Amino acid sequence: MGYHLNFNLIWRHFDKLWGGLVLSLELALVSIAIGIAIGLTLAVIHVSGGRIVRALIGAYVEFIRNVPLILLVYLVFYGLPTAVDISYDATTSFVATLSLYAGAYLVEVFRSGLDAVPRGLIDAGKAIGLTPWQRLVHVRLPTMLRITLPALSNTFISLFKDTSVASVIAVPELTYGAQWINFNTFRIAEVYLVVTSMYLATGYAILLALRALERRFVIGR
Amino acid sequence: MLAAILYAIPFLMQGLLTTIVVSLLVVVLSTAIGGLMGIGLVYGPAPVRWLVRGFSDIVRGIPILVLIFFIYYGLPIAGLNLQPFSAAVLALTVFKSAQVIENVRGAIGSIPRGQMDAGKAVGLTFAQRLAYVIAPQAIRRFLPPWINGVTDAVKGSALVSLLGVTDLMHAMQQVIGRTYNALPLYVLGAIIYFVINYGLSALSRMLERRFSYIRE
Amino acid sequence: MSVLDPSSGTPLLRIRGLEKAYGQVTVLRGVDLDVAKGEVVTVIGPSGGGKTTLLRCVNFLETYDKGSIRIDGEEVGYQDGPRRAMRSERDLARMRAETGMVFQMFNLFPHLTAAENVMLGLVKVRRKPKAEARAIAEHWLRRVGLAEKLDRLPSELSGGQQQRVGIARAVAMDPKILLLDEITSALDPELVGEVLDVVLQLASEGMTMLVVTHEIGFARDVSNRVVFMADGLIAAAGPPRELFGGAIEVERLRAFLSRFGARV
Numbered sequence A: 001m002g003y004h005l006n007f008n009l010i011w012r013h014f015d016k017l018w019g020g021l022v023l024s025l026e027l028a029l030v031s032i033a034i035g036i037a038i039g040l041t042l043a044v045i046h047v048s049g050g051r052i053v054r055a056l057i058g059a060y061v062e063f064i065r066n067v068p069l070i071l072l073v074y075l076v077f078y079g080l081p082t083a084v085d086i087s088y089d090a091t092t093s094f095v096a097t098l099s100l101y102a103g104a105y106l107v108e109v110f111r112s113g114l115d116a117v118p119r120g121l122i123d124a125g126k127a128i129g130l131t132p133w134q135r136l137v138h139v140r141l142p143t144m145l146r147i148t149l150p151a152l153s154n155t156f157i158s159l160f161k162d163t164s165v166a167s168v169i170a171v172p173e174l175t176y177g178a179q180w181i182n183f184n185t186f187r188i189a190e191v192y193l194v195v196t197s198m199y200l201a202t203g204y205a206i207l208l209a210l211r212a213l214e215r216r217f218v219i220g221r
Numbered sequence B: 001m002l003a004a005i006l007y008a009i010p011f012l013m014q015g016l017l018t019t020i021v022v023s024l025l026v027v028v029l030s031t032a033i034g035g036l037m038g039i040g041l042v043y044g045p046a047p048v049r050w051l052v053r054g055f056s057d058i059v060r061g062i063p064i065l066v067l068i069f070f071i072y073y074g075l076p077i078a079g080l081n082l083q084p085f086s087a088a089v090l091a092l093t094v095f096k097s098a099q100v101i102e103n104v105r106g107a108i109g110s111i112p113r114g115q116m117d118a119g120k121a122v123g124l125t126f127a128q129r130l131a132y133v134i135a136p137q138a139i140r141r142f143l144p145p146w147i148n149g150v151t152d153a154v155k156g157s158a159l160v161s162l163l164g165v166t167d168l169m170h171a172m173q174q175v176i177g178r179t180y181n182a183l184p185l186y187v188l189g190a191i192i193y194f195v196i197n198y199g200l201s202a203l204s205r206m207l208e209r210r211f212s213y214i215r216e
Numbered sequence C: 001m002s003v004l005d006p007s008s009g010t011p012l013l014r015i016r017g018l019e020k021a022y023g024q025v026t027v028l029r030g031v032d033l034d035v036a037k038g039e040v041v042t043v044i045g046p047s048g049g050g051k052t053t054l055l056r057c058v059n060f061l062e063t064y065d066k067g068s069i070r071i072d073g074e075e076v077g078y079q080d081g082p083r084r085a086m087r088s089e090r091d092l093a094r095m096r097a098e099t100g101m102v103f104q105m106f107n108l109f110p111h112l113t114a115a116e117n118v119m120l121g122l123v124k125v126r127r128k129p130k131a132e133a134r135a136i137a138e139h140w141l142r143r144v145g146l147a148e149k150l151d152r153l154p155s156e157l158s159g160g161q162q163q164r165v166g167i168a169r170a171v172a173m174d175p176k177i178l179l180l181d182e183i184t185s186a187l188d189p190e191l192v193g194e195v196l197d198v199v200l201q202l203a204s205e206g207m208t209m210l211v212v213t214h215e216i217g218f219a220r221d222v223s224n225r226v227v228f229m230a231d232g233l234i235a236a237a238g239p240p241r242e243l244f245g246g247a248i249e250v251e252r253l254r255a256f257l258s259r260f261g262a263r264v
Ligand SMILES: Nc1ncnc2c1ncn2[C@@H]1O[C@H](COP(=O)(O)OP(=O)(O)OP(=O)(O)O)[C@@H](O)[C@H]1O
Pocket: C022, C025, C027, C045, C046, C047, C048, C049, C050, C051, C052, C053, C054
């Protein structure tokens, strides 16, 4: 009502937000890279492994997918060090958590991608005499990656948004930057207006870039 | 450790109740609001379609945590002072509504156009076509992702602890603050969340199997 | 050339100057056509000529840009008067209920059994009690030879059987006019006969019909009048004997018919 928006204080501390945004992107990038490694490895093990291995992978996937991310973040940062003798800073802890989190979602993506590879392609691979492993490497995985590209893009954008949860353990990413300005200037509404716009604009830019990349891949097939 | 867990259980149950109430409110409200908006997105006139598309795209582009803070801290500027509980429910409802809109769009989009025509040809009104022709078919496509989306409401509700609402997550934090016994409590909390959400996603998968069987 | 109904009196369906475009593409460029009560008119012509569009306009599944379509004197889709205001949803539904339509791709409701497909309009539009609707559905499904399949889902029926349910669903509403759009072209050849037999039967009982078909032989047998449509216009029209017998000299018609090996 009597409140007047005043962005001056926000601009004065904008480096906090800018640095936060860059860190958010870095967190998402590192996590998806590790997540892809986890997901791909486990998906391949899953299609070729025995029952027990499959059950173990299933347990990992289901546990991660059904527990709130914030709880996983606390569990790894505050919980684990009380039981095992390791220590890490908040950022490392969060990257580990988000990578495990991404891995669980990506196993599913890659697994259904492998299932979606047309039978005819696999038969064609058999017909020219490829071994099962060769068919996996030369036929199924390349086809699967193309099929899963849109899902990978979506996962990356989700991860970028999920980095905001790192603020709860004081990792200085974008949302934490917002809270810092908030506590120090009390321009609460302004800061969340700016930060929300930053998330939206960045997410949209990533989306456009990834869609362009997908088109390149599909056309250049 | 057993003593710590026994001590914690009543507090956690109290918090769990709040988690369930928040989730239920969010699911009911967002299904109603998102359902209507979804129908607007598919069948509405151009301005309605643009509005709904814009709403959904913007909301889905904002992290839930930021949405929660934005509504709790930002709305007072517009003269709307919400209690943490209401702000949390409102924020999660906005988030879930966008999801329901996409569920509705996906479900209706999977029905061939000829079905609407056939409904028109026998003289059904728009509301009747929706109720007797589109809805019974769309519901099969709608239910599995919708139930799966309920787990997002439950998981998202853990963020309301940051506004000081004493849900399951917050109750855990409080007990840990008193007992300094972090790991067992986090694991216990994780198990409770897991049981709820795994149940929901198992139900979703079961429905999906059942319906895909019917379709063929 | 006169394409209007030769018989006297007001026709049941009266189309005048009908024009319709999809964006830049003009599909109907001034169609005039009358169908008298009890008459069977078939529409033939090359693909893309606008036959489907014409039928869809008559049931107002498409809006149209210019001209008028009247059924029993009542304007289809738009309110009477100088302003071209759309009728209310309720009004449109009422008018559509008075015209029956059978689709090329059947469009049966996949979640309802054969009987329920027929009953839906009877219960929800005609407001008939369930038992009465069921009796009517049974009557019509028996008429189309599906007495045994009442409680089957569409996915459990053959294409020919599905299309016969489609016909039953349309005629059970007791429509003033039945619109059929290439109802056999999605069917295997050996199933075409069973569907056309049903239509012949209905025609012989005096059902008014506007039929789009590629089955020239069927058009000859069933119609009182045949209309040849090309490029959004009616290029020729007349009794089947005249049209197929070469009495009407239209270049495009001759070319079209020669593809079917019909005698010209
Ligand atoms: N929804 C639409 N949007 C744009 N153009 C359309 C649409 N429906 C039909 N057309 C165009 O209108 C023209 C007439 O189509 P219509 O389906 O009426 O022809 P038809 O005579 O029924 O052909 P066929 O014998 O192949 O069924 C075609 O050129 C078609 O491409």
